[in-house]
Amino acid sequence: MSSAYLDIQSIGIVGGGAMGRGIAQIAILSGHFVYLYDNNAEAVAAADAALRTTLATLVEKGKLDAKASEVALGRLKLCNDLADLRGCELIIEAIIERLDVKQALFGQLEKIVAGDCILASNTSSLSITAIAAACAQPERVVGFHFFNPVPLMKVVEVIDGLRSDSAAGDALMALTRKMGHTPVRARDMPGFIVNHAGRAMNTEGLRIAQEGVATFAEIDAIMRDQAGFRMGPFELMDLTGLDVSQPVMESIYHQFYEEARYRPSPIAAVRLAGGLLGRKSGEGFYLYRDGKKVEPELPMVASTNEGMPSIPVWVSPAHPQGSAALKTLLQRLGVTPQPDASPSKDALILVTPFGSDASSTAAEQGLDPKRVVAVDTLMDLEKASRRTLMSTPATDIAMLAAARAIFGADGVAVSMIRDSCGFVAQRMVAAIVNTACDIAQQQIASTSDIDSAVRFGLGYPHGPLTLGDKVGAAHLLEVLRNMLQGSGDPRYRPSSWLVRRVQTNLSLTIAGNY
Incomplete structure (x- = not known):
């Protein structure tokens, strides 16, 4: 040439x-x-x-x-x-x-x-x-x-x-x-960079909804307000149109010979069959009137008029990084956690798992599941405009109400979700970063091109590899490993790229000696 x-x-x-x-x-x-x-x-x-x-x-x-x-x-x-x-x-x-x-x-x-x-x-x-x-x-x-x-x-x-x-x-x-x-x-390679990397947010969002963890709107709100994304997965699919995004999801899944990381969801397939394409059809995951989204009401959003409950609060020390961040926030909210090694019999028990669900965390630590509420501390608690809490199936309603009031006392929105390995933001950010790591591992593109392609092509706040460094590669690896163990789903297998960079203390954006 x-x-x-x-x-x-x-x-x-x-x-x-x-x-x-x-x-x-x-x-x-x-x-x-x-x-x-x-x-x-x-x-x-x-x-x-x-x-x-x-x-x-x-x-x-x-x-x-x-x-x-x-x-x-x-x-x-x-x-x-x-x-x-x-x-x-x-x-x-x-x-x-x-x-x-x-x-x-x-x-x-x-x-x-x-x-x-x-x-x-x-x-x-x-x-x-x-x-x-x-x-x-x-x-x-x-x-x-x-x-x-x-x-x-x-x-x-x-x-x-x-x-x-x-x-x-x-x-x-x-x-x-x-x-x-x-x-x-x-x-x-199938999907090149952008369509390949973009599978993570959409398919993981669909999986969370399929498990009944949270509604479409709640998942989107968490990704916007807690994780810092411009749009959540369902807003994005409505904008693109399911007639475009669903065939791409299916194509990439089959082209990679049914790789679990790219598994589509029947939720999207059924909606496509029913003509619920998104903005272009007037209805998708949301309703649209005159081209504008009809904003649904989000369940269980905290209000400052609920008042601060007098219930004692105990923070589990089992996860030091999460518990330290949580105690700092609680102090700012005017709550002093119990200093004891174990909670009093009437205390609200707060846990901070990375990748585990509330039920298994309570069981592993020998805690009363009726009083346990899990708090997502992976993202910056001070900068986020939304906080996510997760209960066990047995958590008492009064404990849930107390937790909601405490974490919404300063007017920040609070999302209450059902028990799930990895909350919402944890598992979605981990999936996005893990997929990008695998693209780098396969040498489909350079790390700088992966970050540029996704940031410009999908509008993410950071390139996925830079995002992984920002959140903490070791934390994301912990999330993925716990999700893999808790769910048994191979879609959460950590990429070798991620594992090796955590082991050698390298940035995810550095190729190293290969």
């Missing part, structure tokens, strides 16, 4: 839908000539009209100079025949997600374009190696995965198939930067 293509100027785009239009927009605005083709002539005309409207809107809002808009549109060439793309240095296909259709298209293009023209697929789920297998020159086929909406989603995955020439990927990395986006490089 010629190094001249590090400076690609003319780009052919096949597909006039949302993705094709978005790619065309950032390409013409960055000084590239775009030849836009669709086998449906109406789609080409609609794409042209949409692009002109978008650029006009940017001009009206003062985000684009009128002359720059005019010049950019002058670089857009509408094509009625695939042969019109013959002079392009790069072709990007953004068509239907069917392997046979993409293979057929690339077969046609090989007969039209020059021998050193790069053929790039915007596929989100199909193997680049498989697409290239039908080509006479598979070395020039590369993945070039943009995210919707393209102008706003600033990350692009460049995927090397088994036969891809690395120079072709290098050319696309350089082109992405010129278009103002951030490129990340990945090996050809």
Whole structure:
């Protein structure tokens, strides 16, 4: 592959839908000539009209100079025949997600374009190696995965198939930067980086709901207010649409030969079958009216008017890290825990497990399950705007009410969930970090590209590996090991990447000697 293509100027785009239009927009605005083709002539005309409207809107809002808009549109060439793309240095296909259709298209293009023209697929789920297998020159086929909406989603995955020439990927990395986006490089594996890493939040959220631990809204609220995410899993799936996210979940699960970490849930399958797709259908995990989510009432949210109970409180010292954080918070809330080695007979018993449930924690420590309430202390208790409490099935209602009043005394929201290994935030953050660690272990992408791809592609507050360091890799390993033991589910197997970095005291973002 010629190094001249590090400076690609003319780009052919096949597909006039949302993705094709978005790619065309950032390409013409960055000084590239775009030849836009669709086998449906109406789609080409609609794409042209949409692009002109978008650029006009940017001009009206003062985000684009009128002359720059005019010049950019002058670089857009509408094509009625695939042969019109013959002079392009790069072709990007953004068509239907069917392997046979993409293979057929690339077969046609090989007969039209020059021998050193790069053929790039915007596929989100199909193997680049498989697409290239039908080509006479598979070395020039590369993945070039943009995210919707393209102008706003600033990350692009460049995927090397088994036969891809690395120079072709290098050319696309350089082109992405010129278009103002951030490129990340990945090996050809199911889901690449973003769709692979994104399975953790969605599938774990569904699993928590399936176990009846908390409602959709409660899970989302905990992930937003306690874990610091912009959206929870059910808000995210409603935004994407179950008709998009559920097939991806199933595809990645099967492509990894039923790997337990990616197991989908029947909850989503049933809702997809019933047409509850999310925002686009007016109903998903939430109801929508006039395009806006109808906010459901969250159960058991603390109120400052409940008053501080006079009940004695005892904090188990069995988990030093958690108990220390909890005692600090209680002191600030005006509660002085009993200093005794064991609780008095009428005390509220607070435990702070990492990855274990309240019932097993009570049993292991010989505590009265009727008085036990577990508190999630993995995330920063002082910074979070929500606290999560968990009871055993036997916990007395009066003890629950006392705990709720204590932890909501300063006006911070309190979520009460059913007994579960790993609460909600613990198990979801652990799953997100563990999946990213496994992507790094498989050398699908570099640690920096994993973090960048997920942060920009999914809108997480931190890249997952950086998040793991921030929360504490050793704590997350403890969560995973206890969840694996408590549930027996292999989905919670800790990644070797995580285990070895805890053992050697290395950051999760450091590859080390391999």
